[in-house]
Amino acid sequence: MLGYGGGLSAIPLMHKEVVKNYKWMDEEEFADILALANTLPGPINTKLSGYIGWRLAGFWGLITCIIATVLPTVVLMILLLTVLNAYKDRPWVRGMAKGVIPIAGVMIGVLAWDFLKKSKKFLGWGSTLIFTAISIIVIPFLGIHPAILIVLLILYALIFPSGEKDMKERKRQVNG
Secondary structure, three states: OOOOOOHHHHHHHHHHHHHHHOOOOOHHHHHHHHHHHHHOOOOHHHHHHHHHHHHHHHHHHHHHHHHHHHHHHHHHHHHHHHHHHHOOOOHHHHHHHHHHHHHHHHHHHHHHHHHHHHHHHHHHHHHHHHHHHHHHHHHHHOOOOHHHHHHHHHHHHHHOOOOHHHHHHHHHHHHO
8 A cells, every 4th residue: 555656666565465475376477467467558556456356256356456456545645645745845755755766666676586587497598688688678768668579579489489398398497
């Protein structure tokens, strides 16, 4: 409820609860739904929680999770924005806003590093670094939407699929 920095700052918290604490899904499935949710319009937390609710309890799970995600945020937004607006010129409010931004950035960075490590297991460092470098260049500098890049990567995976033998070997290496 008190995540600062938009939907992206809450993704590591959601990841921790869904994958690590409750084990409702594995790392790979979470990464897949995160990629898909990122391509669809609208707030990312609402899409993630909706899918998680659907997966756990069907339609009513979806409704419950969306309400549980949206309602507290709306209430807190109204309350906190009213208070912050009343005290917006105070130094402590400006300092609070500036101080939280790096924390949100670190949380997103930690999640990105986890995804890079997982990508390395399936693609190797070479391909992982190449795809990362391309993403860093294409998204911010060329202004191409991430959804386009994700679609291109899916097409790449369809055109150059890993053989069943490669997947079995990778699973064997990952599982020890």
